[in-house]
Amino acid sequence: MMNALPVSFLFRLEAFIDEPIAISPGPQADRVIVAPTGGVVEGPAFKGEIVSGPSSEWATLRADGTMKADVRLVLRSHDQQYVLMTYNGIAKPDGENLTVIIAPLFETAAExxxxxxxxxxxxxxxxxxxxxxxxxxxINIPE
Incomplete structure (x- = not known):
């Protein structure tokens, strides 16, 4: 059994966001929809930006105080290629602090x-x- 998850840094993503739209109180949970106005992606193998129009985050605020994120971002690389980044994640506010843990996947046709x-x-x-x-x-697959 492994003692640590083998990972390597891919990139830093900073999303700039607009004012959220709240649907609260909702019949199942409170919902918050956020539209990114842009953003920057910087890493050793991928550099680009967030395309604002088709990207969005749908957050569900659950009864236990956690937030579940459901996000679709369109990234445009430095050479104008498009990559879809989708992820789910969980956040639990801790007073003034908030940490969000996500699990992104990617789709692209750019060779x-x-x-x-x-x-x-x-x-x-x-x-x-x-x-x-x-x-x-x-996450690196162990050999």
Whole structure:
């Protein structure tokens, strides 16, 4: 059994977000919808930006105080190629602190980035003044 999860840094993603739309109180849970207004992606093998129009985050605020994130982001690479980044995640506010743990997957037809299609990644995020920033890590398959 492994003592640690083998990961390597993939990129840092900073999303700039607009004012949230709240549906509260909802019949099943409170919902918050957030539209990114843009953002930056910086890593050793992928650099780009968040495309604001088709991207969105749907958050469910659950009775136990946790938040479940359901997110679809369209990324545009530095050379104008598109990558769909989807993820679910969980956040539990701790007073003034909030940490979000996510599990992103990727889809692209861009030949130079098809390696993203086979990755399972994890991310750890914290709020920023303009939105939220995540450090994304790929899980390495042990040999």
């Amino acid at each position: 130079e980035f098809t390696w993203l299609n086979s990755l399972q990644t994890i991310g750890i995020g914290k709020p920023t003044e303009q939105g939220i920033a995540y450090d994304i890590y790929q």
